[in-house]
Amino acid sequence: MTGQEVQYIKEAVEEGHLSGNGIFTQWCQQFLESRLKCNKVLLTNSCTAALEMSALLLNIKPGDEVIVPSFTFVSTALAFVRQGANIRFVDSEETTPNIDPLLIESQITHKTKALVVVHYAGVACQMKRIMEIAQKHNLFVIEDAAQAIDSYYQGKALGTIGHLSTFSFHETKNIQCGEGGFLAINEPLLAERAEIIWEKGTNRAKFFRGEIDKYNWVDTGSSFLPSDMQAAFLKAQLESIDTIQKQRIHISEKYEHLLNPLVLKKKIKTLHIAKDATNNGHIFYILCRDLEERTALISHLKEANIQAVFHYLGLHNSPFIKRSQTPQTESFYECSKYADTLLRLPLYYELKDQEVVRVAETILDFYE
Ligand SMILES: Cc1ncc(COP(=O)(O)O)c(C=O)c1O
CATH class of the missing domain: 3.40.640.10 (Type I PLP-dependent aspartate aminotransferase-like (Major domain))
Known part of the structure; x- marks a missing residue:
């Protein structure tokens, strides 16, 4: 607001x-x-x-x-x-x-x-x-x-x-x-x-x-x-x-900076933004190595009272599409990878810097 x-x-x-x-x-x-x-x-x-x-x-x-x-x-x-x-x-x-x-x-x-x-x-x-x-x-x-x-x-x-x-x-x-x-x-x-x-x-x-x-x-x-x-x-x-965007991009960049040690150690990945694209601070996500790791990380964050959520399940696999269309035979390897490993971190206008630090520290703590 x-x-x-x-x-x-x-x-x-x-x-x-x-x-x-x-x-x-x-x-x-x-x-x-x-x-x-x-x-x-x-x-x-x-x-x-x-x-x-x-x-x-x-x-x-x-x-x-x-x-x-x-x-x-x-x-x-x-x-x-x-x-x-x-x-x-x-x-x-x-x-x-x-x-x-x-x-x-x-x-x-x-x-x-x-x-x-x-x-x-x-x-x-x-x-x-x-x-x-x-x-x-x-x-x-x-x-x-x-x-x-x-x-x-x-x-x-x-x-x-x-x-x-x-x-x-x-x-x-x-x-x-x-x-x-x-x-x-x-x-x-x-x-x-x-x-x-x-x-x-x-x-x-x-x-x-x-x-x-x-x-x-x-x-x-x-x-x-x-x-x-x-x-x-x-x-x-x-x-x-402009004020909203500035704050959201600030939060996103702060997460990126604080979590960089885990990226360097190849434990997680973060958003990839090509040179001709920009970050509008809508979602900050990390990619865990597999589903098991992400499930454990969500629980770890929940214990610290931090809500982090995954995102879409591939639509090609949805009950509605399976019921109404002939199944496609192509691989949806990348889509399944994102469905299993992507985790969105808290990101909203009112989020304070110290809260961003606490979320990042809780994630660093999990990987240590
Ligand atoms: C990619 C995408 N398309 C469409 C929608 C639907 O938007 P709305 O809730 O405004 O209908 C969403 C909602 O999150 C979305 O993420």
Whole structure:
């Protein structure tokens, strides 16, 4: 929390426009468009909703195929499965949990419509290679940038490289409004329809701007827009983005520094950030040597009253996918490695330096 959240909610109530697309929504959208340098932003109720909008916008239909990394959150795949797509999962690369670009082409068929990439921990995928592959095969690219606010690749904000990008403002994210997110529309040809899908298939947004004299049902869609009360909360967070980011990156760098002796002794690994990528301080993770070691470390930290958690289980192995799709025969070795060995350390704005030191010392103590 930054302090202004409740004040702005009060202002939204006094404004008397609590439904979507009010003054706070418009402020947040304009702020994000200029901060990211992106064509168009629409606030949504979640990153999941923004992914669902993407699936509708790209006309994903039964029988289409969509390529998705296995090491990700359910929504990355679910939004497309709901439209009837079959998912082709791809393993992570060796150095990061992100999709391995070298394995993408083997999954492309004449049915492939889109490629969804996830910038895990806010660290960029290899976007240059990914965009080249997509261009060669005429595929849409969606960046699932749920974790990637204010992170960069070759100087460009993540979320501005693919045709569409989706972000999360869930309370676990750097910038939050409880539940929330947005869709960034980088392909200008998709912008007008995105606004219609956002507003229940109507051209109401155009009507509100005075561009047409009545609004009508013109397409498919849903109610994807959040209330202006959520946007009021979000404005307070966005106004403090530089302070929040500075503190989170500080915590991440402090962990990196304090745990470096274990990295040098090859007992653990930490985030790998390529030269053309940045760290946005979303997640600080370590990689243990195996599952047994990680389980023991989690218990050791718990005894010291420190909560550290692992992350995704590969989606290719989920009960839902096993039940609804023909199993893939490829190896998901890297994905399984991250599922078994990755451990996220506490990282939030209010975390004090001495608490970071205590977490690091407890980990050093475990390995000694
Ligand atoms: C990679 C990724 N995609 C999508 C989501 C879904 O975000 P939301 O909770 O805003 O729908 C998350 C949530 O953590 C995520 O990590």
